[in-house]
Amino acid sequence: MNRAKRFPYLFAAPAILLFLAFTVYPIIASFVLSFQERVGGEYVFAGLKNYTRLWNDDIFWTAMQNTFIIFVVQVPVMIILAMVLANVLNNQLLKLKGFFRVSFFLPAVTSLVAYSILFSIMLQEEGIINTALSYIGITAIPWLSDPFWAKASIIIAMTWRWTGYNMVIFLAALQNIPEDLYEAASLDGANKFKQFFYITVPQLKPVILFAGILSTIGTLQLFDEPFNLTGGGPADSTMTLGLYIYQSGFEYFDFGYASAIAYAVVVMVGILSIIQFKIAGDE
Amino acid sequence: MAKNLEVIEQSTNKLTLAERQQKKPKKKKNKLKAVWMYTLLGIFLVVSIFPFYWMFIGATNDSSKMFTNPPTLLPGDQFMTNLTNLNESIGIFRVLFNSLFVSGLYVVIALAVCASAAYVLAKYNFKGKKFIFTAFLLSMMIPYQATLIPLFQMMSDFNLLNTYFAVIAPQLCFPFAIFLLRQNFLAFPTELMESARLDGASETRIFISIVIPSMRPALAAASIFLFMTQWNNFMWPLVVLNTNDMYTFPVALSSLMGLSYIDYGQVMMGVTLATVPIIAFFLTLQKQFISGMLGSALK
Numbered sequence: 001m002n003r004a005k006r007f008p009y010l011f012a013a014p015a016i017l018l019f020l021a022f023t024v025y026p027i028i029a030s031f032v033l034s035f036q037e038r039v040g041g042e043y044v045f046a047g048l049k050n051y052t053r054l055w056n057d058d059i060f061w062t063a064m065q066n067t068f069i070i071f072v073v074q075v076p077v078m079i080i081l082a083m084v085l086a087n088v089l090n091n092q093l094l095k096l097k098g099f100f101r102v103s104f105f106l107p108a109v110t111s112l113v114a115y116s117i118l119f120s121i122m123l124q125e126e127g128i129i130n131t132a133l134s135y136i137g138i139t140a141i142p143w144l145s146d147p148f149w150a151k152a153s154i155i156i157a158m159t160w161r162w163t164g165y166n167m168v169i170f171l172a173a174l175q176n177i178p179e180d181l182y183e184a185a186s187l188d189g190a191n192k193f194k195q196f197f198y199i200t201v202p203q204l205k206p207v208i209l210f211a212g213i214l215s216t217i218g219t220l221q222l223f224d225e226p227f228n229l230t231g232g233g234p235a236d237s238t239m240t241l242g243l244y245i246y247q248s249g250f251e252y253f254d255f256g257y258a259s260a261i262a263y264a265v266v267v268m269v270g271i272l273s274i275i276q277f278k279i280a281g282d283e
Numbered sequence: 284m285a286k287n288l289e290v291i292e293q294s295t296n297k298l299t300l301a302e303r304q305q306k307k308p309k310k311k312k313n314k315l316k317a318v319w320m321y322t323l324l325g326i327f328l329v330v331s332i333f334p335f336y337w338m339f340i341g342a343t344n345d346s347s348k349m350f351t352n353p354p355t356l357l358p359g360d361q362f363m364t365n366l367t368n369l370n371e372s373i374g375i376f377r378v379l380f381n382s383l384f385v386s387g388l389y390v391v392i393a394l395a396v397c398a399s400a401a402y403v404l405a406k407y408n409f410k411g412k413k414f415i416f417t418a419f420l421l422s423m424m425i426p427y428q429a430t431l432i433p434l435f436q437m438m439s440d441f442n443l444l445n446t447y448f449a450v451i452a453p454q455l456c457f458p459f460a461i462f463l464l465r466q467n468f469l470a471f472p473t474e475l476m477e478s479a480r481l482d483g484a485s486e487t488r489i490f491i492s493i494v495i496p497s498m499r500p501a502l503a504a505a506s507i508f509l510f511m512t513q514w515n516n517f518m519w520p521l522v523v524l525n526t527n528d529m530y531t532f533p534v535a536l537s538s539l540m541g542l543s544y545i546d547y548g549q550v551m552m553g554v555t556l557a558t559v560p561i562i563a564f565f566l567t568l569q570k571q572f573i574s575g576m577l578g579s580a581l582k
Contacts, residue, residue, distance in 0.1 A: 007486040008403040008412070015400035016415060018456035023422050026430035026437070033432060085327060088320050093313055100324055102569060104331050108576065109565045111515045113533035114557045117540055118338055121547055126350040128337055134352065164331065169577055221426045224517050228537055242518070245428050250522055255432045262429040269426055 034259035043256065050260035060261065063239045066151065070240075071219040074155045079211060081159065082166035087200070089167070090174045101171070104164035112161075116228035119157040120144065123229075147237030150230045154222075154238055157229060166211050173207040174200070209276060216272050220265055241265050338558065341551025349547050365552040372542075372549060373535040374527060375556065381447075382532040386513040389451045393509050396455050398502065401464035402490060406473065416465075419458040428518070435522055449523040450531065454512065460505050467501035468494070500571070507568070507575030514561070532557045 037046035054060050085104060089097055107115065122129050123143035130140045143153045177200065185195050201208075223242030230238040232247075241261060249258035341349050344359035369375050403409070404416050430453070438449045471494055479489045495502070517533040524530055530538065536553045539545070565572045 005409070008407040008409040011399040011403045011490075012415065014396045015456045015461065018396060018452075019419070019422070019458075022434065022453040022456065023425075023430060023458075024418075026433035027422075027425060029433035029436075030429055030431075085324075088323060091316075091320060093317055094320060094324075100328065102566070103328055105573065106335070106562065106565070107331055109511075109561050109572070110558050111517075111533055111561070113515075113517050113536050114554045115334070117536060117550060118334055118554050120540070121341065121349060121550065122334065122337060124350065126352070128349065128354055131352045131354050160330065160334070165576070168573055172577075217424075217426065221428055223428070224533075227517075228540065242428055245431065246518065246522075249432050249435075255436070259429075259432055262426070262431065265426050266429050269424060273424055 030259040030262055033256055034263050036256045038254070038256065046256065050257050053257065054260050054264060059236055059239060059244060060241075060264075062236050063241050063244045066236075066238060067219060067222065067240050069151060070155055070158075070222065071216070074158050075212065075215045075219065077155070078159045078163050078166060078215070079208065081163045082170055082211075083204075085163070085167045086170035086174055087196070089171055101168065105168055106164065107161045108165035110161065112224035113228055115161055116157065116225045119153065119160075120229045123153050144230055145234055147234055150234060150238045154225050154229060157225060162215075169207055169211055170204060173204050177203045212276055213273055216276065217269055220269055220272075335558070335562075338551055338555050341547060342555040344548060346545075346547040346549075349551070361548055362552075365546075365548040368546060369539075369549040369552045369556075372539060372546075373530065373553070375535075375553070377528055378530055378532055378535040379556065381530060382514060385447055385450050385531055386510050388447070389455070389513040390506050390509045392451070393455045393457055393460065394502065394506055397457055397460040397505070397509075398464050398495075398498075399490070400456070401461045402468050402494065404461070405465045405468035406471070406476065406494075419461055423458050423462070431518070431522065434519075438523055444523055445525050445529050446523075447529075450516075450520050451513070453519065454516075457509065457512070460509060463508070464498075464501060464505055467498060471497065500574075503568075503571045504575035507572050511561075511576060 033043065034050055035045060035047065036043040037049060038044075088094065089100055094100075110118075121127060124130075125140060125142065125145070127143075129143070133139075133141065141149055143149045181199050181203070182195055185199055190198065221242045222240040223246065226232050226238045226240050226243045227246070232239040232243050241264070245258050245261045245265070248254050248261060340355060340358060342365055343362045344355055345361050345364075348355040348359060366375070404412060434453050438444050443449045475493060476489050479493055480486075484493075515533065516531070517537070520531045520534050521537070524534055527535070527538075536550070536557060539550050539553060
């Protein structure tokens with residue numbers, strides 16, 4: 001092979017080797033591991049044992065349910081808020097746009113652990129949020145000690161961190177919608193609401209899809225927030241799949257079982273991504 | 284990507300002639316609308332910013348001040364006490380160094396690995412190219428957690444637990460960064476490469492002295508993206524690091540909350556120290572930062 005022909009391989013080699021060692025191998029190894037169990041310090045083939053255990057595991061189903069609830073509430077709330085903010089910031093009359101944009105984006109630069117801890121302090125029984133609520137006549141909410149409110153806490157914290165991020169994505173996309181679409185629509189007598197639903201939303205479809213997929217993968221892997229904000233509790237009410245993988249693997253050192261949970265997540269991410277692409281059509 | 288943001292800025296500030304003419308009769312209605320808009324934005328602004336302020340209040344006050352009614356809303360004088368205590372608990376300067384070192388080293392190596400792969404994937408034809416690119420793309424769908432356990436076993440087998448290497452290595456080849464950079468390299472004019480080739484430049488030389496310099500904005504955005512990924516990385520370092528002196532910032536912060544007695548002043552100081560440098564970094568490099576963090580969304 002001459003030098004020019006060798007060049008691309010040479011340049012791609014580090015990435016390919018690292019990819020094989022740290023992505024391809026672990027994916028295969030964890031698939032194998034999910035069919036194994038530990039017997040006297042050795043991993044031996046155990047058939048579908050881990051998967052049947054998973055199927056009958058209440059904690060796994062609780063984690064699935066929690067993930068689902070968080071996903072179904074958090075993602076739409078965040079996307080709607082982000083959409084509203086993006087539309088307001090896109091208004092011609094508004095001044096200080098840059099200032100607002102940067103301020104709303106600011107939560108997205110905080111580290112996941114730092115903001116989770118910050119919220120865990122603010123949401124305590126006698127924390128600043130309950131104190132503030134007491135001034136508008138709301139009695140103390142058991143944010144972190146009640147199963148319902150613990151989920152709400154996670155949703156609120158995630159929405160705080162990610163809304164501005166999604167807003168900036170939507171804002172960028174809004175700018176790319178051709179102005180004459182709106183002009184034509186208003187000549188045809190469509191009011192602002194109609195314009196929003198018949199022009200803005202369809203035009204933003206690919207971007208909403210992108211934000212949706214990112215959020216799906218993110219929610220299914222949710223770990224930092226439940227670990228630091230609620231510890232998965234109370235009574236597993238904020239247990240997520242990510243947290244359960246960690247606990248099975250590194251608290252109970254049951255690598256086979258943890259791999260089975262991880263593979264369940266792989267399958268779900270795959271299915272959900274395909275569904276989202278199908279819903280949005282091929283673009 | 285950065286260019287897009289400039290366009291956004293311009294197009295939002297510009298009023299078309301038609302709009303300017305419309306503006307006069309609508310003035311009153313507009314005023315009402317403006318009041319609405321600013322009220323809404325004001326509420327969101329308070330919600331977005333207040334936690335940062337509260338973090339600062341907490342870092343400068345005694346632990347108990349965070350749970351008083353009426354609330355303590357002014358900075359206190361416990362800054363140094365909290366800092367000293369925090370340093371005694373987790374060795375804050377060591378932790379800060381660990382995080383900066385790990386993230387910095389990661390950016391340099393990962394950028395070199397990803398940029399060179401992205402470049403040949405964008406600009407050369409070779410056997411297996413499509414297969415490699417598809418494999419990279421598909422792997423983006425796979426949750427990181429699915430690789431966690433074999434990676435841990437690997438590090439354990441090679442006696443690499445509790446090392447910087449173990450923290451950095453698994454994500455050096457970052458398919459998302461390769462994907463983003465490839466998009467940018469695709470736009471580089473192939474004719475420039477051809478003419479350099481005619482002048483006798485080697486392929487490596489073309490990449491280093493012609494392509495790379497013109498890709499600075501894209502590389503800056505990718506660097507920020509990679510830096511943030513590593514700086515925020517929590518689950519993996521939590522798994523592979525097991526002594527205080529090796530902890531990165533997120534792991535050390537999290538360990539503070541696991542102590543039997545939690546000194547909230549210390550914790551808030553930790554949260555502040557983990558957040559302020561990134562905010563400063565963000566405010567100075569806003570455009571690159573936003574395009575780096577949003578990735579392909581703006582393409």
